[in-house]
Amino acid sequence: MAGIVVVFDFDKTIIDVDSDNWVVDELGATDLFNQLLPTMPWNSLMDRMMEELHAQGKTIENIAGVLKRVPIHPRIVPAIKSAHALGCDLMVVSDANLFFIETILNHLGLRDYFSEINTNPSFVNEEGRLRISPYHDFHSSPHGCPLCPPNMCKGLILERIQASVSMEGKKKFIYLGDGSGDFCPSLKLKEGDYLMPRKNFPLWNLICQNSMHTIKAEIHEWSDGEELEQILLQLINTVAMEEEKNKSTSAQLFSVDCMYSMSAHEAFPQALPVPH
Ligand SMILES: [Mg+2]
Numbered sequence: 516m517a518g519i520v521v522v523f524d525f526d527k528t529i530i531d532v533d534s535d536n537w538v539v540d541e542l543g544a545t546d547l548f549n550q551l552l553p554t555m556p557w558n559s560l561m562d563r564m565m566e567e568l569h570a571q572g573k574t575i576e577n578i579a580g581v582l583k584r585v586p587i588h589p590r591i592v593p594a595i596k597s598a599h600a601l602g603c604d605l606m607v608v609s610d611a612n613l614f615f616i617e618t619i620l621n622h623l624g625l626r627d628y629f630s631e632i633n634t635n636p637s638f639v640n641e642e643g644r645l646r647i648s649p650y651h652d653f654h655s656s657p658h659g660c661p662l663c664p665p666n667m668c669k670g671l672i673l674e675r676i677q678a679s680v681s682m683e684g685k686k687k688f689i690y691l692g693d694g695s696g697d698f699c700p701s702l703k704l705k706e707g708d709y710l711m712p713r714k715n716f717p718l719w720n721l722i723c724q725n726s727m728h729t730i731k732a733e734i735h736e737w738s739d740g741e742e743l744e745q746i747l748l749q750l751i752n753t754v755a756m757e758e759e760k761n762k763s764t765s766a767q768l769f770s771v772d773c774m775y776s777m778s779a780h781e782a783f784p785q786a787l788p789v790p791h
């Protein structure tokens with residue numbers, strides 16, 4: 516069963532905090548961060564903060580150490596492993612940076628479960644300082660999307676993914692996110708896709724405020740890792756059942772056992788009770 520692409524935001528979706536804030540706060544640079552935030556874009560500020568931390572003698576190992584104790588809900592890792600085991604293609608689309616994300620995913624033993632990590636590039640320079648650059652170069656080639664920050668339009672990234680997987684046949688997307696940066700890609704999802712916004716977070720608020728009718732995907736909200744796991748796996752099972760049904764219908768056959776093993780009651784709560 517390989518008809519599903521699951522796209523995860525990273526901060527406050529896979530992990531329970533914002534990795535940028537986590538590193539800045541844990542290394543004691545919160546005041547400087549808040550002071551500089553009004554003066555430059557977030558992504559440029561993170562590069563600047565890495566310069567400041569390096570000047571204060573904080574090493575790349577210090578940063579990695581802080582990342583390895585980032586808070587994560589205990590059901591997130593099993594949810595990702597189950598989705599992968601069910602044959603889904605998993606990807607990350609995040610406005611954090613590659614070093615932060617790979618350090619955390621490697622630490623959790625999850626890196627190989629993701630076929631793509633789309634995020635701001637980063638590297639450790641010859642002085643041992645982490646450099647962070649924008650995903651889109653907003654000086655030479657601005658992305659032009661009014662919804663998104665200058666360094667990254669997640670909608671453009673999702674369109675690129677949609678175009679690349681469409682060559683492998685019809686795929687359904689499940690997109691999970693929390694932030695206002697996840698709104699643009701939510702608008703690019705198609706009918707038959709699923710959107711999983713985190714309840715009471717900016718993406719969910721944006722959807723509630725004005726745009727329920729502009730989102731073509733079916734919306735399923737979640738609050739924590741436990742709900743994320745439960746809803747994600749239920750949606751994957753629903754798609755799997757539909758695929759199975761389509762196959763069976765064409766063969767003029769239905770397996771009742773199969774329908775029930777896929778927890779048909781949960782997937783279709785509107786189903787009529789069977790008379791005794
Ligand atoms: Mg996020």
Ligand SMILES: [Zn+2]
Nearest residue numbers: 660663668699
């Ligand atoms: Zn955009």
